[in-house]
Amino acid sequence: xxxxxxxxxxxxxxxxxxxxxxxxxxxxxxxxxxxxxxxxxxxxxxxxxxxxxxxxxxxxxxxxxxxxxxxxxxxxxxxxxxxxxxxxxxxxxxxxxxxxxxxxxxxxxxxxxxxxxxxxxxxxxxxxxxxxxxxxxxxxxxxxxxxxxxxxxxxxxxxxxxxxxxxxxxxxxxxxxxxxxxxxxxxxxxxxxxxxxxxxxxxxxxxxxxxxxxxxxxxxxxxxxxxxxxxxxxxxxx
Ligand SMILES: [Zn+2]
Ligand SMILES: [Zn+2]
Numbered sequence: 362x363x364x365x366x367x368x369x370x371x372x373x374x375x376x377x378x379x380x381x382x383x384x385x386x387x388x389x390x391x392x393x394x395x396x397x398x399x400x401x402x403x404x405x406x407x408x409x410x411x412x413x414x415x416x417x418x419x420x421x422x423x424x425x426x427x428x429x430x431x432x433x434x435x436x437x438x439x440x441x442x443x444x445x446x447x448x449x450x451x452x453x454x455x456x457x458x459x460x461x462x463x464x465x466x467x468x469x470x471x472x473x474x475x476x477x478x479x480x481x482x483x484x485x486x487x488x489x490x491x492x493x494x495x496x497x498x499x500x501x502x503x504x505x506x507x508x509x510x511x512x513x514x515x516x517x518x519x520x521x522x523x524x525x526x527x528x529x530x531x532x533x534x535x536x537x538x539x540x541x542x543x544x545x546x547x548x549x550x551x552x553x554x555x556x557x558x559x560x561x562x563x564x565x566x567x568x569x570x571x572x573x574x575x576x577x578x579x580x581x582x583x584x585x586x587x588x589x590x591x592x593x594x595x596x597x598x599x
Pocket of ligand 2: 372557
């Protein structure tokens with residue numbers, strides 16, 4: 362059976378302060394690695410964004426979306442699907458948002474300073490998907506675990522930056538993925554798997570499907586229905 366690989370969580374140097382790879386270069390890396398598509402999920406304004414927060418909203422959004430536009434142009438050229446998303450941040454608690462676009466951001470400046478509950482209401486109202494990214498991650502800048510089961514649609518149960526076979530995983534990060542899996546099961550949430558890729562050394566994370574996605578809305582449907590045939594976590598899982 363042919364499998365189609367999708368990266369669900371990645372960062373670029375243009376829009377993420379911690380990003381290390383140019384958006385066009387990232388797209389070429391994924392194409393070469395055999396992926397069918399990627400979702401660009403740069404850090405949003407409440408997270409580690411590379412875009413100046415003092416800019417007026419319209420200008421901020423325009424600059425934030427450039428990484429996606431660069432990636433999309435390159436993807437169109439070389440034959441890799443590129444979808445738009447972002448990773449919102451609330452004092453270190455992070456969510457991947459899918460299914461909305463630049464125009465939606467321009468039309469909804471209230472997303473900038475909203476609460477987690479308001480985010481869910483705003484995103485849901487227009488058919489978007491809220492995924493709790495690495496819900497059990499602990500870092501020096503983020504020592505507490507906060508769960509919001511009423512404000513999400515899905516859980517990132519496999520974070521490649523925690524557990525890919527190409528990295529030296531810490532016991533704490535491996536446990537974080539195991540707990541995320543238990544969380545998703547207990548609450549019957551659909552799951553996602555993504556690399557949280559920042560560097561050029563790919564973690565080969567993401568999700569495998571038995572068909573090609575039409576667009577981000579199709580990917581959202583596939584996630585909601587649990588269509589993935591494999592959750593990737595290193596080159597040997599592809
Ligand atoms: Zn980052
Ligand atoms: Zn991330």
